[in-house]
Amino acid sequence: MAESNPANTRDAEYLAKLQDYYANWKSIPSYAALCEVFGIASKSWVKAILDRLEKVGFVERTPDGMWIPTRQFFARPLSDVSVPAGMPVMVNDTHTDYFVIDDMLIDAPSKTTLIPVKGDSMLGAGIHDGDVAVIEKRNLANVGDIVVAIVDGEFTLKTLDKERGKFILRPENQAYPVIRPEGTLEIFGVLIGLVRKYKH
Amino acid sequence: MAESNPANTRDAEYLAKLQDYYANWKSIPSYAALCEVFGIASKSWVKAILDRLEKVGFVERTPDGMWIPTRQFFARPLSDVSVPAGMPVMVNDTHTDYFVIDDMLIDAPSKTTLIPVKGDSMLGAGIHDGDVAVIEKRNLANVGDIVVAIVDGEFTLKTLDKERGKFILRPENQAYPVIRPEGTLEIFGVLIGLVRKYKH
DNA sequence: TTGACATCAGAACGTTCGTTCTTTAGGATG
DNA sequence: CATCCTAAAGAACGAACGTTCTGATGTCAA
Secondary structure, X not given: OOOOOOOOHHHHHHHHHHHHHXXXXXXXXXXXXXXXXXXXXXXXXXXXXXXXXXXXXXEEEOOOOOEEEOHHHOOOEEOOOOEEOOOOOOOOOOOOEEOOHHHHHOOOHHHEEEEEEEOOOOHHHOOOOOOEEEEEEOOOOOOXXXXXXXXXXXXXXXXXXXXXXXXXXXXXOOOOOOEOOOOOOEEEEEEEEEEEEOOO | OOXXXXXXXXXXXXXXXXXXXXXXXXXXXXXXXXXXXHOXXXXXXXXXXXXXXXXXXXXXXXXXXXXXXXXXXXXXXXXXOOEEOOOOEOOXXXXXXXXXXXXXXXXXXXXXXXXXXXXXXOHHHXXXXXXXXXXXXXXXXXXXXXXXXXXXXXXXXXXXXXXXXXXXXXXXXOOOOOEOOOOOOEEEEEEEEEEEEOOO
16 A cells, blocks of 8 residues: 655645545535635646546546545544554554545445444453444355344344254353244344444 | 435435445446436436435535535434344334444544554453554543553553552453553553454 | 326436646746 | 746636436326
């Protein structure tokens, strides 16, 4: 990943204006409208600016030729410091990445739903009471996936497993029993992400 | 919060396609391009669809007449089903809420940074290797907070605790030792959120 | 079986857009 | 003090775009 800054401070200002505009309107407007945004009067110069911003990776174009922001455009820095939760190690630097939480977690918005987790039967998998599960709705899953299953009309979050040729739902907490569905086991969706909010 | 759904299921499908498109390209394309996205051939019908989606609050227009998504466009359904990770309980339905992940996790963007977690010393707190920690940068914290501390110039994620009047950093994994800083204990930030992505 | 309505298709048209080219102004360089 | 470069302005043009209208289906109820 090329780490590039706008070639000069003027372009950085234009980028900032564009980012502010995008934050408001969630789209990149036409050259004519960008003239106002940038405070200049020349469409061709707007194009020149965007061409340069493209070169350094802040915008790109769709196959239709429409300008769109890149990941780098959304400057929420993924910190260059890796936090060792194990032993403290030296900070190794040099690599900056950018990161949009929504993008990371959600590939297909229309198939994705969020479900708050109740209870602690998945504690062993690091899923706590009150966490929000990011679920991609589909009815097929692999053994080992954590799934939201519908057992006898009830929803439950468990690890999908197989035992003697039959699917079972395994909690990740020894205080809870393994669920061995008698009828059909219907999968509501698969866990693709997890979000936790700490209160202060 | 106005709960408005697309008037009919067909419009809901079009909305879903538009949301998926936007997730990819971060812009709403021209009517012509939307024809392909929606799988129809009529620009005028595309406009009719967007007019209806505007009426129920999923898109709006800039002063220039450009279509842009609204907040509701990004909100994901916080599913009406509470998933019991404990024992299965009955589904209670009827109430739908919306929810924007970024908004939930991040209060002050400029003070917030994301840091990938390395290692498993916080496993007991449900923080796994590879999780992304949402850190609010500040240098004061309370006992019991999970903090990113700088110990001898090195970053580490631990629970802040006090022992005989001195601050210590406690891992949430018995395989790791408690850190008792000799010099000063500098707090880089406090853990306010956690994001995990499951790979498939 | 007829009419109303929803769901699209297609054409027509004036406007806007992106692109390219030429020109201008000012500062730096030599 | 000529000339080079950067930073724009401005005009010209065809293609693309949004809008509006008219038609063509299919469906359902009266």
